[in-house]
Amino acid sequence: MKFGMRTPSLKKSISARTKGRATRAVKKALIPGYGKKGMGWIKDPKRAAYNKVYNKTSFSLWDLFK
Known part of the structure; x- marks a missing residue:
């Protein structure tokens, strides 16, 4: 699990x-159902839980400029 700043990637961006x-x-x-809120929890709850924690504990380089 990543904590802190995510490594920026120009190619992926x-x-x-x-x-x-x-x-x-x-x-x-x-x-x-694609792209609707909450569909990730129905399709793959384990991945949705991981992503929820990941997005709360890490931040992007661009978030520093906001």
Whole structure:
């Protein structure tokens, strides 16, 4: 489990803003429950719990500038 600042990755950041964004848009249009709040807890509760803790205990480099 990561505590503190996440390691920044330019490659992953660009990927999330281009291909990742397009993929999510297509999935959201085709799959009824995709992207809805709380669906992660139904699909994979163990992963959802891990992600909840991870996002509360780590922060991004960009969060420092907010």
